[in-house]
Amino acid sequence: MTEVTERIYGAIIGAAIGDALGAPLEFLPSRPEHLFVRDMVGGGVLKNKPGGITDDTYMALAIMDMYKVMGTYDQKTIIRNWLNWLDTDPKDVGAWTYKVLKEWENTDQYPLRGAYNPAVQTWLSTGSNNAGNGSVMRCMPTAVFRLRDEKKMVEETIFLSEDTHPDPRCIYSCLVVNKLIQYGINGKSKQESFKLIIDEFSSINKEFAEEIAEAPYLPWKDWKNSGYTVDTVKCALAGWLQYDSFEEGLIRVVNRGNDADTVGAVAGSLLGAFHGSKAIPQRWIDKLEKLEEVAEFCDSCSLSISLLKNN
Numbered sequence: 001m002t003e004v005t006e007r008i009y010g011a012i013i014g015a016a017i018g019d020a021l022g023a024p025l026e027f028l029p030s031r032p033e034h035l036f037v038r039d040m041v042g043g044g045v046l047k048n049k050p051g052g053i054t055d056d057t058y059m060a061l062a063i064m065d066m067y068k069v070m071g072t073y074d075q076k077t078i079i080r081n082w083l084n085w086l087d088t089d090p091k092d093v094g095a096w097t098y099k100v101l102k103e104w105e106n107t108d109q110y111p112l113r114g115a116y117n118p119a120v121q122t123w124l125s126t127g128s129n130n131a132g133n134g135s136v137m138r139c140m141p142t143a144v145f146r147l148r149d150e151k152k153m154v155e156e157t158i159f160l161s162e163d164t165h166p167d168p169r170c171i172y173s174c175l176v177v178n179k180l181i182q183y184g185i186n187g188k189s190k191q192e193s194f195k196l197i198i199d200e201f202s203s204i205n206k207e208f209a210e211e212i213a214e215a216p217y218l219p220w221k222d223w224k225n226s227g228y229t230v231d232t233v234k235c236a237l238a239g240w241l242q243y244d245s246f247e248e249g250l251i252r253v254v255n256r257g258n259d260a261d262t263v264g265a266v267a268g269s270l271l272g273a274f275h276g277s278k279a280i281p282q283r284w285i286d287k288l289e290k291l292e293e294v295a296e297f298c299d300s301c302s303l304s305i306s307l308l309k310n311n
Contacts, residue, residue: 006276007185008144009298014246014272015140015265016294017284019056022254022264023048026092030221030257038251040287046091051287054092056265058085060138061290063160064297067145073156075163076110082164092261094227097134100164113162120166128167133232135165136173137262140269143178144301147185153178165229172201172208173229177236177266184273190241193274216241225258232259236266246271246279 001009024044025037042050062081070077079101086093086101103118114120123130139157146153154175161174176197183193194216201209211230215237223238224231235253243249246268253267254260272280285291 004185006278007273008301009277010272010275011140011144011181011269012298013277013294014268014280016053016057016288017280018250018264018268019053019261020051020288021250022260023052023054025254025257025260028257031255036251036255040284051289053289054261055090056137056262060141061293063138063141067141068300073159079104094132094134096130096132097164117162119162119164123166131167131169131229132165132227133229133262135161135170136177136229136232137265139174139178140181143181147182170229172205173233176233180270181273190274212237220252223256225256225260225263227259232263232266235263236270239267240270246275247281
C-alpha cells in the first residue's frame with residue numbers, strides 16, 4: 001500500500017471510527033480525564049452497540065454509493081439515497097436534516113439549485129440562520145473521490161452541502177475540511193495546510209477565518225462540540241492540530257461529549273488523512289460497523305487514483 005493509499009484509507013475509515021467512538025458519548029457532558037472512554041464501548045443515550053455508527057456515517061455511505069454508481073455528483077441519486085435511509089426510521093437523525101429531507105420527498109424534478117432547491121427554500125423561510133453541522137459531518141467522500149480534481153471537489157462539496165445545509169457557514173465548513181483532507185493525503189504538513197486554509201478563507205469570510213484560527217490554541221475545556229458547524233470544525237481542528245497521534249487526538253475530541261459523534265467523524269477524517277490508516281488502533285477497526293462498505297469505497301478511490309496516475 002502506497003503512502004497516498006494509506007492516507008486515503010485513513011481519511012475514510014477515520015471518519016467512521018470517529019463517529020463510532022463518539023456515539024456513546026453523544027448528548028452527554030464532558031468527561032474528566034481519568035474517566036475518558038478509550039475503546040468502542042457502546043451504550044450511551046441512544047444505546048449504540050460497540051462500534052455502531054450513526055447518521056454521520058450512514059449519510060456519508062449514501063454519498064459513497066452515489067459515487068460508486070454514478071461516478072459523479074448526481075442530485076437525484078443522493079436525495080433518493082438519503083430518503084431511502086430515512087425510510088429505515090434511524091434512531092439518530094438531526095432535526096434540520098429530517099425537516100429538509102421531508103421537503104425533498106415530493107420532488108420529481110432534478111437538479112434544483114439556488115432558490116429552487118427545497119433546502120434553500122426552507123433555510124430562507126426560517127430566517128436564513130440555521131448553520132448546523134449536518135453537512136460537514138459527511139462531506140469527506142467528495143474530498144477523496146475528487147482527489148485529483150480540485151475544481152470538481154469544490155463544486156460538488158458546495159452542492160452536497162446546499163442540498164441539506166445551504167448556510168454559507170456550512171458550505172465554508174465543508175470546504176475547509178475537504179481541502180485539508182486533500183492536503184493531508186497529498187503529503188502536506190499540518191502547519192502548512194492550516195496556514196493555507198486561514199490565508200484562503202481570510203479573503204472569503206474574515207469572521208469565519210478568525211473563528212477557526214483559534215483552534216491551535218483553544219484549551220480543551222473550551223472545546224464546545226456543539227451542533228453549530230463552526231464549533232464542530234473548530235473543535236475537530238483543535239484535536240487534529242494539538243495532538244500528534246490519531247488515537248490521542250480523537251480520544252480528546254469525543255470525550256468533550258455533546259455532539260461527540262459528529263465532531264469525532266470530522267476529526268477522524270482529518271487525523272486519518274494526515275496520519276494514515278496504520279495509525280488507527282486495530283482494536284477500534286475490528287469493532288467498526290459497516291467496515292466492509294467503508295473499505296469498499298477505500299478500494300474504489302485507490303483504484304481510481306491509480307488509473308489516473310497511469311494515464
